[in-house]
Amino acid sequence: MSVPLPLPPRPLPPDESSFVERLRKGDSRAFRELVTLHQASLIRLASSFVPSNAVAEEVVQETWIAVIRGIDKFEQRSTLKTWITRILVNIARTKGVKERRTVPMGSLLSDTADHAAVSPDRFSGPPGRGEWSQPPARWSELPEEVVLSGATIALVIDTVRLLPEQQKWVVMLRDVEDWSSSDVCDALGLTEGNQRVLLHRGRSTLRSMLEGRLGVAS
Amino acid sequence: MRVLFRRDIECQQFVELITDYLEGALPRGLVKAVDRHIAACPDCTEYLAQMRRTIQITGHIDGQIKGEPPPQPLPDEMLDALQKAFEEFHNSAGA
Structure with a gap:
């Protein structure tokens, strides 16, 4: 690919x-x-x-x-x-x-699921104010051909398709089509704040799925 | 080094503020707190790099469906059919 x-x-x-x-x-x-x-x-x-x-x-x-x-x-x-x-x-x-x-291919990732960008298990310390106990891996050390390989792109395509619908529209318009946030709000009838929450959830899910492929712990 | 910034934000807060930070939507005081945290925390620096990478990779997808070839450009006959629909609608609306 x-x-x-x-x-x-x-x-x-x-x-x-x-x-x-x-x-x-x-x-x-x-x-x-x-x-x-x-x-x-x-x-x-x-x-x-x-x-x-x-x-x-x-x-x-x-x-x-x-x-x-x-x-x-x-x-x-x-x-x-x-x-x-x-x-x-x-x-x-x-x-x-x-x-x-x-076609039973509705979203597998529920919109009402736990919204933490990163699982609380990976932090230690006071709840909500923890420090990394399982820090992110160094993707920057991976060769470019792994990071941008066909398999990586395919994983992102699959994950985007499984995002809850609102998140998917926001991610597609912002990060795939490269629209401005105000145009996205206008097209989808969202406030700037809502748009950012949806973008945050969508991007965080994508990052976490990519982590499964590109490495979890350093 | 990190201990100096205890009163600012912690890693678990940073991962939730990252989108507002990248979007330029944080109040100035919080931007400074995030900047200080990143400067002191290599793990969150990496997390920020991962998020930027994620956005970059997402920009490379083209909405294609697994197992199907990417959508082709609009064939001329489709474009002609749409143009005909446009002309017909306009003519009937103007009549």
Whole structure:
């Protein structure tokens, strides 16, 4: 397995309001541009929430149809990117619920599970104020090809797919799609504080799963 | 060395503050306490490096599903079909 290349930057159209105006006037070249610009990112997002690429493609297809129908009502209080993603989130959520009835692949990591970033067993001292008794291993001493190996990437992909849904959206948008926190809050309807809690839980789970592969104790 | 900073934060608190720290969302006083803790604690320095590594590795995934090839770029015929839907909707809405 090879390591996928970093994602290319996805710039927004320079003048969004005139771009939206073109869409509203039925400029099909503008619509093609819009689809081409966002398709890859939407597919990537949808793929993490549904059980197959075929369903992911359906979700994205439905998103575009909703965009076509809704562009006249788009009030530009957010960017096109966050508006389109909000539509995708809603469609993927509905689909995800439907699919889970037949495919038992719902989240294994419960949203109500113990939220400690690191198990309290690994600290000694007063509860909540302990010092490491089983400190983290030195990943920095591992060769790059181990840290970024296909197996490591595969483990992260699997773990992201098992995160509770809200954490998964936040991790996908922030750390995979490289969105700003304010855009993520806007697309998902979260406060900054909630977004950070979800990001913290998601990232902490990923780190702890990686620890199982890259080494626990030094 | 560590004993000097006892009144500040401990390792178990640091691992819970790390995201707010990386996000620049901590009050200034707490940032200083975290900075002092990291400077004095090689294990938490490593933990911070691990978290940064985790974020870096996560940035390399592409949402692919195990056992399936990564999603392909949009085929032209799909793009054409979407464009047709766009034109049809616009024409019927404008009619």
